[in-house]
Amino acid sequence: MIKSYISAIDFLDQRDIDPNIYDQSRDRAFTDIMKIVGRYKPAKMFNYHNFVNNDVYEVGTISAVTSTGLAQIQFTINTAATFPRVGDLIRTSNVNNVNKQARVQVVTFGSGTATLTVRSVGGNSAAFFAANGDLVSFGSNSFAEKSDAPVNRRYGLTKYFNLIQNFREVDEISDVQKVAKVEVEVNGDYHILPYQLIQKVIKLNGDISYQMIAGVQSSTSFGDANPFLADPTSGLPIQTTGGLDWYVTTYGISDGATVLGTFGFVELDDIIDNWISTKSPIDQMGFMGSRAKRVLDKFFKNLGSANVSSVRMVIDGRTVDFEVERVEYGGYNMDFIHIPIFDHPQLFSATLSADINGSIYWVPKDSLETVDGGREPRMQIRHTPSPFTGNPATGSSNGIIKEWRTGALADVPTNSQMYLHTDWFTAQGLECLGVKLFQKYRVV
Secondary structure (H helix, E strand, C coil): CCHHHCCCHHHHHCCCCCCCCCCCCCHHHHHHHHHHHCCEEECCCCEEEEEEECCCCCEEEEEEEEECCECEEEEEEECCCCCCCCCEEEEECCHHHCCCCEEEEEEEECCCEEEEEEEECCHHHCCECCCCCCEEEEEEECCCCCCCCCCCCCCCEEEEEEECEEEEEEEEEEHHHHHCEEEEEECCEEEHHHHHHHHHHHHHHHHHHHHHHHCCCCCCCCCCCCCCCECCCCCCECCCCCCHHHHHHHHCEEEECCCCCCCCHHHHHHHHHHHHHCCCCCEEEEEECHHHHHHHHHHHCCCCCCCEEEEEEEECCEEEEEEEEEEEECCEEEEEEECHHHHCCCCCCCCCCHHHHCEEEEEECCCEECCCCCEECCEEEEECCCCCCCCHHHEEECCCCEEEEECCCCCCCCCCCCEEEEEEEEEEEEEECCHHHCEEEECC
């Protein structure tokens, strides 16, 4: 074809261009974890603390036996505190002590141990036995007439803390780039700026979501005089927040299938036994990616529809935009929730992060009750107040993330250089309450 002989050359030279930008990367799914957490709470400082009460009961393990098989015996247990006291009624796991109970008559404390002299409540006809490794429970107490008060028992508190992390993102565009039109459009605008801004905000939310799952709390905090983790230019300390995985592996239950890639009643019973051991609530939600859920589906789909139901997930009375599968077994209600971010190939793939990718993260669905009757959600994001003041014309804020613009092309020019510089800043951290009750269970 010779163009010089054809009319309407301009028409023939045009290209067929679809101006839309299609979301192939699907990184918007990053915000799913934020929907689940769903709660923000201001923090006064860049580290925040919470206290939980200690168990009122203790289980001891027998480490040495002085006498056994008599109406009165003596043995030593490991104890983290001065918990055992005269007057306690005990039972042990020894197979010879079925339906037998004894009273603590004498207690002598050592370094991390307590030597107990106990007497069978059944008299001389009910000999009591002890062996190394036996477990001892202190279930009740009993005293004689005109008895004196027992020794005072003090219960401590356990403190958990996490750190606020500073997150930042930036975009910069020159005067030429800002006005030059491109062949794709966003919201009817054929300039590159709207697209870049959207991508940067998605990335910032993604950074936050990732850290709330996989973040590790730094040993460095902003108050360190000689920080290990510091800005190489200023020398000032940098701190990071611990995410859900860090909370559970540090303070909660970490377990898994004996043979990865298999799941059945053995593993299901194992999960429930872990909950029983920590007195966890019966309503649980498990977060996982596709690899972990596929292993579960192969098992649950063979149980019949009567055992598996599809429900709308509700957390703290709020309906969340997730359709989940619920299984009722062993007195527990389990919601299996597929979270797309766990499948992200550049973050949590089986080759990059097999441990997180192949695990179920179990979190109780209820709020945690305080000892005085109040309630707090199990998971929430803490954030510090915005440090920014000044002319709102140069920026905006939703109360958590601050955006501001500088340069000669800003709404209110800040200098004479012909560019537009956009910054985003937020300071956030994850807080998990009662994390002793959380469970990470690896299945693949």
